[in-house]
Amino acid sequence: MLELAARSRNIFKPGQGKTPALLVLMLVALFSVTQSNFLSTGNISNVAIQSSYLIIFALAQTYVMIVRGFDLSIGSTVSLISVASSMAMSHALGLGFSPAMAISSGVITGIAIGLVVGLINGVFVAVFRLNPFIVTLATMNICLGLASSISNGFQIFNLPDGLNATFYQGSILGIPVPVVAAFVLVGLIHVVLTQMKIGRSSYILGANPQAAFVAGIPVTSYLLLAYALCSALAACGAILLTARTGSGEPNLGGNLMLESIAAAVVGGASLRGGSGSAFTPVFGAVFITILSNGMNLSRIDGYIQQMILGAIIICTAFGEYKGRGS
């Protein structure tokens, strides 16, 4: 019991959620004053559902950031998975499979593609020791090109009926499925990070890869697994997003690379590796979603929103740099 209390206090250590939680509250205060419908039930549930996608992508990004990496390919992986799993589903329907079977085939295709992209990233980063910036920049372009070429640049329709109904409109105990999915994944990663050897090893190798090697940690395998896990999580998010739009979209990943990194960094993950938790991306993602929701309600131009997002990343990175320096 005591340990549990100590653990929950840990979440609120400086840089581990306290600041982002405060930022979220400030934003809520600001927008609820300026926008009368900001606190309406409809908008709150809207923000919750929207946040859950970003939570999943930020969670994926946080995991690779813990091992001192990052994944620029996350957005285009999402596009590729959206297109490929949609094609699998509509093809399965065409072959006469039931909608449930078709959805399963889409999910399996999506996760498999996620794992393949993650393993490719992981092999080049972990085994060949290339810089994750270059590796994931390259796979970003490959995935983007693949997504556009296999779909000829068009959306893919004719998805199984149950997809949108289950994965977007469905709910469990009154909670929308995307929100449930986000929290299940956060819980899962929390257990991985705090209770499992892989999580512990990931922190150590992110904080100091050479020290991890000297201490006998199988650095290459865990680094590789981190990238695989990242893309697998992204695949889960991609399937949920596809269910929401109800079609396979070759540019579904659009802004996700920047947003997921922003959410992870705002939440408190460090580009220097070795820090961050499963909860930090939650705050970051909620913050960014509320920000963009509030700015939309305030009718702030989309391009200006992008500039604000960029500025926020720089500010938090600077804050983290100052924080470490003192």
Place this chain on the structure above:
Amino acid sequence: MSTVPSTCILETRSIGKRFDATIALQDVDFDLKSGEVHVLFGENGAGKSTLINLMAGTFGATKGELYFNGEQIHHSTPAVARHLGISAVFQEFSLVPQLTVAENIFLGREPARYGFIDGLKIDAGARRILKALDFSIDTTRIVGDLSRAEQQMVEIAKALLIEPRVLILDEPTASLTEAETEILFRNIARLKAAGVGIIYVSHRMPEIRALADRITVLRDGRKIATVDASRVSDDELVALMVGRQMDQLFPNVPCRPGRVRLSAHNLSIAQGDVRDASITLRAGEIVGVGGLVGCGKSEFVRALFGLEPLLAGDIIIDGQTIDNPTPADMLARKVCYFPADRNAEGLALPRNIIENSSVTAISTETLSRGPFLRKASERRMVDRIIEQLTIKPRQGGERVSSLSGGNRQKVMLARGLVRPTEIFLFDEPTVGIDVGAKLDVYKTIGNLVEAGHAVLLVSSDLTELLHLSHRMIVFKGGRIVGELEGARLNENEALSLFFADGPVLKAAAE
């Protein structure tokens, strides 16, 4: 407050420096007279570097005052110090490897004509200063191609380009040969005669004897004493430095050699830093490995643990030949290596004491079940080790980055205790830690050997090697040049092996 004597050129009054939570220097009164060589003496981490950096303006003091010629300097910067005529030669060079010798000597002070750097003037000036100092280095060579000794001489020439009033030398002979050292000493004598005040950081007794007028001893950031060099013995100096008599510092570990645990035959590593090295290490003994900086001793022990690529030779543990050693293999064979550079190779600084201590053992049955950690038993185990090694703070959740050097080293030691380790490879285990922590490390090593474990101790601290080793192996130029045992295990024999060729200034090992 005493009046400043007329000859006193540089003085600090109760000067102090704090880095975050660490107090590097506290209440130090120091004065330098013109025309004297004032030696700063103390262990690693005693505050010598901090003090000279304060005087050279590298950073400001947190507390206290700095006077030059009796006038207080309020905000010292390197530029202010240079303007006053305070020149410093640090151990980390300030040279630009891509530029020539001449360009480096004039760096930041280039004579210009019509806004263009006057290359001819630079070259002529550089030649003049090098000739005056009796250093024979071609001024057109690229600094990156020079040996460390030559770079050291360029650095000194740079500091002396404009004759300073105060010259600070931080272990300048560390990379010089005897002949080069003699040239340096002649220059020091000339500067001294010209009234330059010289602050000389060193812990090599023979040099201190040859040069010092006065000696200030620092320990744990405080000034212990300032003494006249002519009125103090070597033993007294060392006792001042470590704060106790030598024989109290080292435990007396009985040698009960058992079976051979680890041996290496004709080991060579790819970079050529180690050639044909063979050793045997038995249970229940401490084998010391000594030699000068760069002799290959550290690379040798790293190679044993799989951290340097092997070119040839065999590593045998308990009778089994290990083909491609990796740290994970060696740990599984009950071998643990404790790196010299704890921060670069040992610790995950942003993580806590528990995680850093148990890291070598998270795959053992005690600490994990399948892929899951057993956090309760981990906590119990680390708490016990914190108690045993007196790690401070005692809270296992504390980040390692907030620990002192001594406590960081103890966290490293914990890694050998969390899993069944029987062969310990120590690489400079006491570098940069205070005397109290040293005692604890020595005690731990002693206990390990008494329990029948085998210890290989690589150290640059000759006193430590001589007092702890049962046998001592000496490296020179990547090869083992001798083994000392019994009555031959003494300073003279060791030093004559360290400097195996030709007559040598009898400097203590670095």
